[in-house]
Amino acid sequence: MSDVTSPTPATPKITAPDVNTFARIDVLGLQVKAQQVWPDKTILYCAPVLPDSTCPACGATGGWHDTFTRWFTHVPVGRSSTKLQVQAPRYRCRGCGKVWRHRLKTVAQPRSKLTRSAVWWALREVVLDHCSISAVAAVLQTAWGTVHDAVTELGQQVLIDLPDRLEGVKVVGVDEHCWRHTHSGDKYVTVVIDLTPARDKTGPARLLDLIEGRSKQVFKSWLNAQSLGFRAAVEIVAMDGFTGYKSATAEAVPDATTVMDPFHVVALAGDKLNRTRQRVQRELTGGRGLRNDPLYKARRLLHTGVNLLTTRQNTRLDTLFASEDHAEVEVTWSVYQSIIAAYRDKDRTAGRRALTRVINSLKAGVPKALIELAQLGRTLHKRRDDILAFFDHPGTSNGPTEAINGRLEHLRGIALGFRNLAHYRLRSLLEAGGFRPQLHSHL
Template identity: 70%
Template sequence: MSDATSTTPACPPVTSPDLTTFARVDALGLRVDAQQIWPDKAILFCSLVTVDDRCPRCGAGGRVHDQVLRRFTHLPVGRRPTWLSVRVPRFRCDGCGRVWRHSLKTVARPRSKLTRAADWWALCQVVLDHTPISGVAAVLGISWDTAHMAVTDVGTQLLIDHPGRLDGVEVVGVDEHAWRHTRKGDKYVTVIIDLTPIRDDTGPARLLDLVEGRSKKAFKTWLEAQTDQFRARVAIVAMDGITGFKTAAAEAVPDATAVMDPFHVVALAGDKLNATRQRVQRELTGGRGRADDPLYKARRTLRTGRALLTDKQKARLSALWAIDEAVPLEVTWLTYQDIIDAYRHPDADVGKKLLTSVIDRIKTAVPAGLEELAQLGRTLEKRRDDILAWFDHPGSSNGPTEAINGRLEHLRGIALGFRNLVNYRLRSLALHRRQWSQGRHLSDPARWRSGGSGW
């Protein structure tokens, strides 16, 4: 085969790369003077671009006393760790005689072994790519503790202390879940969610914070720690049936409307239905249900909406209602179905009237033998305003809060559990950071050029 030829002009000569720009140290106020390439790492010898010789105490000029070398871990080149060896001048003041070292605040955080750009890279790896801390540490050539400290410090500054994190929040959802299953310490956290995007149909719900405990004090303390502008802007608080959350919202944000979402109302009615079935089961058989018992076999059918029942399920219920002792269960089941139908009605005004009639019917004078239904009636009457408020604010359901709780449970399972609430809080916020403006604040190239110092 003959040699291949080309009619394209010759390529221009290759020039030496500008290592200062290539290594992205210009944003740190450094320039590269030399380099060493090793099989397992690269070392860049740098110096400061601008030097300030004014004494920080008296402001007088100083003269160079000596130089010291500081080593920092920088952005990796490929998968190879990169070190910066920076010559830092020390000065002696001609006025007061003080000796000081030039500030490196543009290069790294105080007492940090990583440059600001490396801090930002590590945080992006954890938040955007879900890279474990051990993987970040391996690429940077540092210890796990050093990588974890960098991600924690920068993540706290960005995810927790950033002033714009709570901008535009008008609908707040609150719930709780168990973050660990040990006997040591409080195992519950209060989860606070921004439901404003759900109401406005502009995006998914967003995790705002996690607070230790699940009491009135936990939620109220968090609300009172926010600014007056934030509390004045909160118009709706969606919650479950915990009275402490209701009281905390009433005291901390008195102008906000409390909304008890349909999920928890139906779940509450379902619990009373199940308790009634278990009581009737014990009265009929003297013990717990078995596989062949009609009441036990119908336990899932009873929780199915009547509009969704199959012919087989309808026949099973008809056989069940033929039992005289099952009358309390039938009455409770009808109330349970009426609550579901009220929420499923396409007209919110009609649905509100239907649920109002249910509450009025069972709030008092429930016949004997319907203890569980009487308890349900007292609870619904106590939270009447919160329950009916959902029909006026249908986009304020706490369902997305439950969904985020599920995501947090999955995160905890992946990590095989957490022992430190600070780490759990930070990793949970990092997981949902991508949902805040689709992560553009982390992936913005301008942030890379500035080493993340814009935050």
């Protein structure tokens, strides 16, 4: 056995509580003189530590004139709000006679009712913990507008207006997004996503901007508004089947490669399969599908990938396609499954060849009865280069764009809807702009 004994750990020193440090009042340049603790809030009576006696007019030193009182909302303790009653002096200049208040610059922004620490706390709650402005205002026991103005102003300043926020963007995703479900006004916007981190596997995709409208001109104007360096760095633009986005890309960033991502190609083929099933259903029954109609019962089964089907599901499909009345659905289903299989092929070269064969076969000729399949063939042939470009640029997909759209839907649910698009844009950028590292560095 070793004769060396391990040192006894030092006992932590117990000191008297310091409310200035505990409530983080010291960082505001204040000192607590007294306190009142209520069940739902705490009131701290404070005074400035350092004077502000330099005359703002002539620079001479002033003397005490009288005292004024200001109230601030500070960082809460748990769910209990903290209010500060600050008594500060007013000064009179000995030279020019000017009277001025202690400006309390370290406590809060001019005319703000929230301390600087409270604003940072509110911004963290909104961005990191996905709280609504109403929930934050309820904890602080202050008005919704006070919290909203403070959070959006600070968020705009330290997160959104960062000079290097658009640097390093090489892969851009663009899609439309419905920001409100009402009949008044335009309800669609264009979202622009940075897919570079997702492609390079360095982090999640992030929202770059949210623009009112959904058209070629909207996206083109946004691209043209960016710096020449930004446009020169963009290598790939991932999009859906809307040709307006493709035209805008070709004109604003002509050197970039346009990619129609698999999500929208498969969704397009799935839509044609669904329309074929509905048309055949109407032709056979004279109306919409009922609960016990074979085609209606198989509506979800038809969209399941072949490699995911169970034995029972395969048997159901064999029974469904045994009827000659369902031949058109079977042909469209076969094309749909071929597209999925091409994208799922681990060998990208083989997948590209397989999808090329599908596009060529649809272009070569489709029976006139298969209206939906013919439409699909024309679309795939028209966007052929964009569709096949996916196999040359692995990891480029608009899937993360759809994920961010889902986060924005969740944001609207948290806020119980938005009526102001400017507020929605700011909150969306704070929610999905990828600001967590920057925000953590400020806390």
